[in-house]
Amino acid sequence: MEISRSLSAPLRTLERDGLLLRTVYPEAPIRVEYELTPLGETLRGPLKALTDWSVQHIKEVLEAREEYDERAGKR
Incomplete structure (x- = not known):
C-alpha cells in the first residue's frame, strides 16, 4: 500500500511522539510498516470512547x- 505524502507527515509526527513504530524494509519497492508502541496502545480506550460517542451522537x-x-446562509 502506497502512503501519500499527506499521510506520511502525520505518521512521522506520531512516530516522533512515541506512539508509532516505523519499520522500513529495503525491498523494491520499499515497504514500510507501522505499529503502535506501548504508549500508542494506551490510546485505544480513549479513542474507542470517542468513536462510541461519535456514533451515538452523529x-x-x-x-x-x-x-x-x-x-449562516441567512446573513
Whole structure:
C-alpha cells in the first residue's frame, strides 16, 4: 500500500511522539510498516470512547450542522 505524502507527515509526527513504530524494509519497492508502541496502545480506550460517542451522537451533530448552515446562509 502506497502512503501519500499527506499521510506520511502525520505518521512521522506520531512516530516522533512515541506512539508509532516505523519499520522500513529495503525491498523494491520499499515497504514500510507501522505499529503502535506501548504508549500508542494506551490510546485505544480513549479513542474507542470517542468513536462510541461519535456514533451515538452523529444525528445530533448533523442536525447542528444543518442549523448552523441555515443561520449562516441567512446573513
